[in-house]
Amino acid sequence: MKDRAELVIIGGGVSGLGTAYQLAKRGFTDIVVIERDYFGSGATGRCGGGIRQQFSEEYNIILARESVRMFEKMSDELGQDIGFRQGGYLILAHTEKEAEDLRRNVRLQNSLDVPSMYMEPEEALEIVPELNIEGLSAAAYCPTDGVAQPFLVIKGYVDNLRKMGVELMDHTEVLDIKVENGEIRKVITDKGDIETRMVLNAAGAWSRNIAKMVGVELPNKPYRHEIMATEHMKPWLKPMVISFHNGVYFSQSHDGEIVGGIGDPNEPSSYNIKSSLEFLERFTSVVVRYIPIMRKVKVMRQWAGLYDVTPDARPILGPVDELPGFIQAHGYSGHGFMIHPMVTKLLAEYIIDGKTSIDIEPLNLRRYTSGETIQEKNVVG
Ligand SMILES: Cc1cc2nc3c(=O)[nH]c(=O)nc-3n(C[C@H](O)[C@H](O)[C@H](O)COP(=O)(O)OP(=O)(O)OC[C@H]3O[C@@H](n4cnc5c(N)ncnc54)[C@H](O)[C@@H]3O)c2cc1C
Structure with a gap:
């Protein structure tokens, strides 16, 4: 040493x-x-390994855009396949206000060279045909967003x-x-x-x-964030699906599992990283609301980590x-x-x-x- x-x-x-x-x-x-x-x-x-450029604030968009350009070369540069896959991020909105936020964010992202697009709920079906669009007001999609394996x-x-x-x-x-x-x-x-x-x-x-x-x-304050993975399936879900409305996100990993989590607005700040049944119930009920066929899929494991949150x-x-x-x-x-x-x-x-x-x-x-x-x-x- x-x-x-x-x-x-x-x-x-x-x-x-x-x-x-x-x-x-x-x-x-x-x-x-x-x-x-x-x-x-x-x-x-x-962590879930998600990589998106669809932020609401200019500085974060630029950091994420530059990072995506670096992720694109990372496997070659490190001589290590990092499992980087650009299946995009599909963001779902439920209210008119959320739809307006997506419209504004997409305009800002496009002005910064991020190829995101605003879409009607029906258009989102072209990206995820299994999606239940009932109650959705809009969606946004950026094809160069993706995932990698931490x-x-x-x-x-x-x-x-x-x-x-x-x-x-x-x-x-x-x-x-x-x-x-x-x-x-x-x-x-x-x-x-x-x-x-x-x-x-x-x-x-x-x-x-x-x-x-x-x-x-x-x-900074630490907050537990829980996450889970299902059994392995043949590839069917291309993008990371995410909604700021209920804090949920899920994608299909390289190995075929659906990996996802959901934020809990009532989670107190602590160093607790225990897994809970409440999380599992909340996450799965939101996911089957979006993707009804997920009802038949088995959960294999769950874990938790800490978000390091600033004001x-x-x-x-x-x-x-x-x-x-x-x-x-x-x-x-x-x-x-x-x-x-x-x-x-x-x-x-x-x-x-x-x-x-x-x-x-x-x-x-x-x-x-x-x-x-x-x-x-x-x-x-
Ligand atoms: C469940 C979950 C899902 C997430 N999903 C995503 C996602 O999809 N996309 C995304 O971009 N981000 C995601 N994040 C956030 C992302 O994981 C973190 O922002 C990122 O990994 C932070 O990296 P870090 O190096 O700052 O911290 P860490 O990875 O936490 O590293 C800090 C290290 O410091 C070490 N350490 C602490 N104290 C000491 C000490 N006294 N001496 C020596 N070592 C010490 C710790 O052991 C730890 O390994 C997620 C986080 C969680 C918990």
Whole structure:
């Protein structure tokens, strides 16, 4: 184990490993990545793998669009098939207000080069013939949205980082960070200390605990999010189907399972990741309302993970004013996997060049004290 490094990254999910990879690609390899469990054990390995560009807010659309361009090349670049499949995202609206929101979002997305389209419910049947369109007011579809397999992305990063000479420490817990005279001095782990001047806080829903070690308060809160998978079927569902009306999303995986989840507006903030029968009942009743033939399909397994949620549902990126060597990379809510390629590239630019090709200033922690926040409305997976 190294006892000093230019950068210590805390967290072995897509945020930490993705940033390490983008840095190493540019020759910055004096890094130690620390993960207290196995790589991908946090939200990343529990996520649905959905990748959409259909956001309501310009900045998120651009991050997602650039990320899709990177996902398209990722299997070749990593030398690892990441299971990327562009079956699109079909968003369902129930009310006139939701239809109007979709119309406005599609206009904004199109103006930013995202090929999404607004459609009447009947037109959605051309994409998912099994859909029950009763009670729907509209739909939106973007054919270049899709899914990828989080564990394969993690494997691709880990294998490449090892070859590139980056030190990866799994099953190692960060216990404290020592600061002297306004500068980071060392990271203390249960396997020993590492001297460093720079730390990337990529600890997902636990980032606020890491920040507390250096006296920084984060507004992030953890929320359980449950998800399940059915038995395997022949391929029949091409897109990820999603509705902001009830917070549901589901798609068919590469292996033929239907994988999906549903948000619970009454879920309290906690670190609970137990599975519940209530979730199963709620999710399955909403899914069979949309796809009646799903009544005959068996549920095989369910699990849960944590959404790391900020007050405006947008990530916190970049340094903190009181401790410039302490860089933030968390708060991704339900869309950290899909935007991570571009976000991690920007973080690498910030660390190496001190400036970024897309301004990350609007996502700095200080927006919560300056009041310059913009709410992302579409927060389901
Ligand atoms: C059920 C579910 C479904 C989702 N579906 C989607 C989806 O379809 N599309 C999408 O884009 N996003 C989705 N998300 C969100 C996505 O998974 C996250 O935004 C993303 O994975 C966050 O990555 P991360 O690297 O920031 O955090 P994580 O993957 O949680 O990684 C943080 C890591 O830090 C480690 N850690 C914490 N404390 C310490 C410490 N003291 N020392 C060392 N290590 C530490 C943890 O063990 C963890 O592995 C979903 C999330 C859940 C829970």
